[in-house]
Amino acid sequence: MTEIVLLDGSIGQEIVRRAGDRPTPLWSTRAMLDHPGLLQEVHADYFRAGATIATTNTYAIHRDRFVETGLEGDFERLIAQALAEATAARDGFGGGRIAGSIGPLGASYRADVVPVPEIAAPLIAEVAGLLAPHVDLLICETVCSLNQAEGALRGVVETGLPVWLAVTVSDSDGSRLRSGEAVADLGDIVARYQPAAVLANCSVPEAMAAALGPIGDFGLPFGAYANGFRAITSAFLQDRPTVDALEARSDLGPEDYADFAESWVEMGASIVGGCCETSPAHIAAVKNRLERAGHVIV
Numbered sequence: 001m002t003e004i005v006l007l008d009g010s011i012g013q014e015i016v017r018r019a020g021d022r023p024t025p026l027w028s029t030r031a032m033l034d035h036p037g038l039l040q041e042v043h044a045d046y047f048r049a050g051a052t053i054a055t056t057n058t059y060a061i062h063r064d065r066f067v068e069t070g071l072e073g074d075f076e077r078l079i080a081q082a083l084a085e086a087t088a089a090r091d092g093f094g095g096g097r098i099a100g101s102i103g104p105l106g107a108s109y110r111a112d113v114v115p116v117p118e119i120a121a122p123l124i125a126e127v128a129g130l131l132a133p134h135v136d137l138l139i140c141e142t143v144c145s146l147n148q149a150e151g152a153l154r155g156v157v158e159t160g161l162p163v164w165l166a167v168t169v170s171d172s173d174g175s176r177l178r179s180g181e182a183v184a185d186l187g188d189i190v191a192r193y194q195p196a197a198v199l200a201n202c203s204v205p206e207a208m209a210a211a212l213g214p215i216g217d218f219g220l221p222f223g224a225y226a227n228g229f230r231a232i233t234s235a236f237l238q239d240r241p242t243v244d245a246l247e248a249r250s251d252l253g254p255e256d257y258a259d260f261a262e263s264w265v266e267m268g269a270s271i272v273g274g275c276c277e278t279s280p281a282h283i284a285a286v287k288n289r290l291e292r293a294g295h296v297i298v
Contacts, residue, residue, distance in 0.1 A: 047093040
């Protein structure tokens with residue numbers, strides 16, 4: 001029997017899907033603006049499905065992403081709205097924790113636009129400082145390179161909160177970050193900053209086992225939450241992409257995903273959940289599967 005922390009699944013993609021609007025480069029930030037209250041419903045559905053953590057919809061709320069959007073002055077207000085809707089869902093459910101999400105600067109999956117740590121750290125620190133008073137932990141998500149890991153962890157270290165580092169790995173070789181660097185080479189950075197957990201995220205589930213081998217060697221709690229995209233396309237790896245450049249898989253239903261999550265737990269993972277294109281149904285299936293196997297969701 002193992003105690004397992006069960007994360008929620010996709011937040012941004014789930015909001016976009018429910019909103020039904022045309023995708024924009026602002027992704028779920030735009031949907032949150034146009035449909036207040038929808039985010040709270042998404043969080044609430046994940047809690048009802050069995051998730052014990054709500055991840056804030058702040059992944060893409062960075063000043064650099066708002067340039068020439070007209071939203072430069074709404075940076076702090078948007079973070080406050082995301083926090084308020086997560087908190088309302090948690091309070092309405094009557095329990096659970098809130099994880100403050102900090103996504104990559106510039107763009108997801110792109111090591112070529114990662115700022116050096118000296119530039120990234122203060123930008124990350126601003127977001128972390130706004131989130132920290134209102135959340136239980138911070139999670140630096142979809143980190144694609146060693147430089148990005150250094151900048152992110154340097155930016156959050158002063159908050160005093162538990163920090164989870166979540167790295168995105170190559171879909172074809174999970175032992176490597178999307179930058180091509182070895183996951184194992186994160187060891188020195190992890191040893192220096194001592195995050196509370198290290199995870200693999202936002203890659204295909206088939207890649208996670210190869211990532212969890214070296215991650216497990218860091219000696220910290222670890223886990224995985226995979227996406228449901230067919231592939232990260234070249235069209236998405238451009239400036240200001242929209243999510244309609246990515247195709248969801250049709251072969252990754254809730255029970256299929258639960259198969260993967262159960263295998264990660266068998267490898268020693270104690271934190272599992274879902275990323276883009278997973279839903280409350282996926283999280284419910286993972287919960288049921290793990291509880292049938294004798295694990296306890298905490």
